[in-house]
Amino acid sequence: MELPVFKAGVAEADLVRALRKSGAAVVERVLPDDIINACAQEMRPVFDRNGRMAENDFNGYTTLRISSVLRYAPSTRHIIGHPLALAMADAFLRPHCTSYRIGSNTGIEILPGEGDQVLHTDDSIYPVRIPGMYFQINVMWSLCDFTEENGATRVVLGSHKVPDYGDAPANPVYAEMPKGSALFYLGNVLHGGSANRSHAPRMGLINTYALGWLRQEVNQYLAVPPEIAKQYDPVIRKLLGYSKHGSSLGHSRFNNDVWVWEDNDTDV
Numbered sequence: 001m002e003l004p005v006f007k008a009g010v011a012e013a014d015l016v017r018a019l020r021k022s023g024a025a026v027v028e029r030v031l032p033d034d035i036i037n038a039c040a041q042e043m044r045p046v047f048d049r050n051g052r053m054a055e056n057d058f059n060g061y062t063t064l065r066i067s068s069v070l071r072y073a074p075s076t077r078h079i080i081g082h083p084l085a086l087a088m089a090d091a092f093l094r095p096h097c098t099s100y101r102i103g104s105n106t107g108i109e110i111l112p113g114e115g116d117q118v119l120h121t122d123d124s125i126y127p128v129r130i131p132g133m134y135f136q137i138n139v140m141w142s143l144c145d146f147t148e149e150n151g152a153t154r155v156v157l158g159s160h161k162v163p164d165y166g167d168a169p170a171n172p173v174y175a176e177m178p179k180g181s182a183l184f185y186l187g188n189v190l191h192g193g194s195a196n197r198s199h200a201p202r203m204g205l206i207n208t209y210a211l212g213w214l215r216q217e218v219n220q221y222l223a224v225p226p227e228i229a230k231q232y233d234p235v236i237r238k239l240l241g242y243s244k245h246g247s248s249l250g251h252s253r254f255n256n257d258v259w260v261w262e263d264n265d266t267d268v
């Protein structure tokens, strides 16, 4: 199986079809340079200040990671709320929820010398599987060129169809893609970061979107509290979780005006 690769402007239906078949697909050169540069510039000081705080056996010890980028990098809203990402979330998640939410937004800079990350699935944070239901969908955005040499994400194509990951073929492909591209992959696809054997860092931003009735991977209300979230438009605020799911899940009535931006569950 080959990694499906599309150009920006791909028909959404073609991308959905490829994702259903392979579990992952690349769309090349989606983002303009000005957005990439603004995001990288806003994230840079946070990478430098906090990037080592998530070091562990899973994340690696030669990789900088920063979570909840909407807290300090407002330009990332253009990526997190990108219409193509939301279209794929609509296709895979909306059949099972009235609205979906951001799970996590993580900047990842794999530095030269890092080794392979263990292959894993992101939706394993939810301890249940329901055939035919996707719990989350993920997008890795390349903020520089991704190559096999510098640590392009590896994905095991078709692994979303394997009921027992022990049986998944251990033949990942490298999602090589030019700067500004998007690797879409379903929440139950085996994947992982890769060794960086180049001389330059590999910077990416992963955004996950999950069914709106699930607990969000990151506690977004602590990470992006109302005083920060209010700078964003309603789409981003709803993605953060500042709205109900359906008629009452997540409601908050305070009889004061701390916030009641959106108290309904219209489409994100």
Ligand SMILES: O=C(O)CCC(=O)C(=O)O
Binding pocket: 059, 108, 110, 117, 122, 140, 151, 152, 153, 154, 191, 192, 193, 194, 204
């Ligand atoms: O950095 C990458 O390419 C992938 C990282 C990843 O999959 C993860 O940390 O969950």
